[in-house]
Amino acid sequence: MPYDKMRAIVTRGHGGPKVLRTEEIERPKARGRKILIEVRAAGVNPVDWRIRRGELRPLSALAPRRVPGRDVAGVVVAVGDEVRGFEVGDRVFAMLDGISGGGYAEYAVVGEDAVALMPRNLSFEEAAAVPLxxxxxxxxxxxxxxxxxxxxxxxxxxxxxxxxxxxxxxxxxxxxxxxxxxxxxxxxxxxxxxxxxxxxxxxxxxxxxxxxxxxxxxxxxxxxxxxxxxxxxxxxxxxxxxxxxxxxxxxxxxxxxxxxxxxxxxxxxxxxxxxVLVKPSGEELSLLKQLFEVGRLRVILDSVYPLEEAAEAHAHGETGHARGKIVLRVDR
Ligand SMILES: NC(=O)c1ccc[n+]([C@@H]2O[C@H](COP(=O)([O-])OP(=O)(O)OC[C@H]3O[C@@H](n4cnc5c(N)ncnc54)[C@H](OP(=O)(O)O)[C@@H]3O)[C@@H](O)[C@H]2O)c1
Missing domain, CATH: 3.40.50.720 (NAD(P)-binding Rossmann-like Domain)
Structure with a gap:
């Protein structure tokens, strides 16, 4: 695949899980205070299928092509010239904002303020289950x-x-x-x-x-x-x-x-x-990191699907009976 491209799950309209399709699209770039993360796992949340179904139209109507996903865990591969707190190679987790989304992809770009170093004792799948x-x-x-x-x-x-x-x-x-x-x-x-x-x-x-x-x-x-x-x-x-x-x-x-x-x-x-209307916060994620590392917090994973099976992951989540979190794994 060309260097400036990546695999991502894309929606080009509202509908059932089948509107989630794998495509090759432009890889985002890290500029200013943004960080480019090589995504290893992405969390799946009810808001993802609510946007997909068209229930939150002001959010989803803004972009004709949308990459869903608010949660990622992965490795920093580039930082904008104003980023001070992170460097290439850091293992991080982050919550993406509601308008852009972008987590169901091989790469995601996130503002520095929404990122934290990953808890050392969590896998990428577990860390991606945490932010939102x-x-x-x-x-x-x-x-x-x-x-x-x-x-x-x-x-x-x-x-x-x-x-x-x-x-x-x-x-x-x-x-x-x-x-x-x-x-x-x-x-x-x-x-x-x-x-x-x-x-x-x-x-x-x-x-x-x-x-x-x-x-x-x-x-x-x-x-x-x-x-x-x-x-x-x-x-x-x-x-x-x-x-x-x-x-x-x-x-x-x-x-x-x-x-x-x-x-x-x-x-x-x-x-x-x-x-409650959740707000992204790297600072709060850093506090959670400490709680995980001292064993005060646990992640309960319901299931892990390959990125390409995002439609199956949504169909499972939409039953309303997930036990803990559903996560997508990004294989390379
Ligand atoms: N406002 C915000 O900022 C914000 C942020 C996050 C989430 N949300 C919203 O919060 C809701 C929950 O999110 P989530 O991620 O926790 O969803 P979820 O993981 O899909 O929730 C599934 C759980 O709900 C339980 N459940 C289903 N029906 C129930 C009932 N009648 N009584 C009690 N428990 C029941 C199920 O338990 P059983 O299998 O035992 O039935 C299952 O464990 C969603 O609507 C989401 O959009 C809003």
Whole structure:
């Protein structure tokens, strides 16, 4: 293949998994503060198939030809002349921005701010599973717990340690497996909602209680939580309000109009509704790197597909029952 070309998965319109085709396209270039990564593995996320289906048209309508993919792990092969923190040969992982995407390819270009050195104890496949899902979970749990403390500072004034209770709905998927671990690391008592088949997994990750969503409705449970993190996005703030403690926060991954309205309406209220919109951050990935290296965080890989089988990987993910993360491996 000519030096300036690469293999990539390309979509030229919306549709089913079959619109994901392997093509030979221009290799991107590293300029300014950008880094060129030789991609060894790329993470697969629900946002990839939501864009592919045309559900997020403002994002996907911008480019007639699109390379999906927000997560990559690989080796730095070139840096722009303003890059200071990385050099050729570094093993890195990164989260690409939502408009350009570009992860399902042999090479990807990323701004320096969204890149971090890879955890030394992870494979490329494991590292590619981390950025978008783990940053979503970390940012959602961190911000919600901060808000709980801000809403009820008196709970800390007594000098007694308050054990926070966090519930994660959708605990066995890409975001959920990280959310359970971050809630546990932050010292909370974690309740995980998933199917019975995944109860053992979420228990290993740190859940103290497990609710099987096929048997019980957590929103009608007698327990009250400081944070309800609805990763699946199938429960509204209204449905969860009764299950929140007095200064509790409901946070959802689903940025629909109903949730935006709830967020606005609860600004002055004690119980809050929040939407998490993940932001790329190399700095936060560096913190996660440390947690992996000291054994406080784990990656749960559902499956690894060759890059050319991106359509199969999407079809599998779209069942809605991945156990951890799906990843594409880039063979050379
Ligand atoms: N706003 C943002 O910034 C942002 C960022 C990341 C993700 N998201 C969104 O967050 C959602 C989840 O992402 P993800 O990567 O975690 O997805 P995922 O990996 O595909 O989630 C699959 C998991 O969902 C569980 N699940 C399915 N139905 C359930 C139910 N009714 N109750 C509880 N759990 C259920 C499944 O468990 P079982 O197999 O046990 O059923 C499976 O483990 C997606 O809609 C994604 O678009 C938004």
């Amino acid at each position: 899902a783990a940053l979503t979970a970390a940012q959602a749990i961190r911000d919600a717990l901060r808000e709980v403390v801000r809403n009820a500072p008196h709970a800390c004034d007594t000098g007694q340690l308050v054990r926070r209770k966090v519930l994660v709905n959708g605990a066995s998927g890409g975001v959920g497996t990280f959310a359970v671990q971050f809630a546990k690391i932050s010292g909370a008592e974690v309740t995980a909602v998933c199917s019975a088949a995944n109860a053992g997994l979420v228990g290993e990750l740190g859940a103290y209680h497990v609710i099987d969503y096929e048997e019980e409705d957590f929103a009608r449970y007698e327990e009250r939580y400081d944070v309800i993190f609805d990763v699946v996005g199938n429960r509204s703030f209204g449905a969860c309000k009764g299950a929140l403690r007095s200064a509790g926060v409901y946070v959802t991954t689903e940025p629909g109009p109903r949730n935006f309205l709830s967020q606005l309406a609860t600004m002055p209220a004690h119980k809050k509704a929040r939407i």
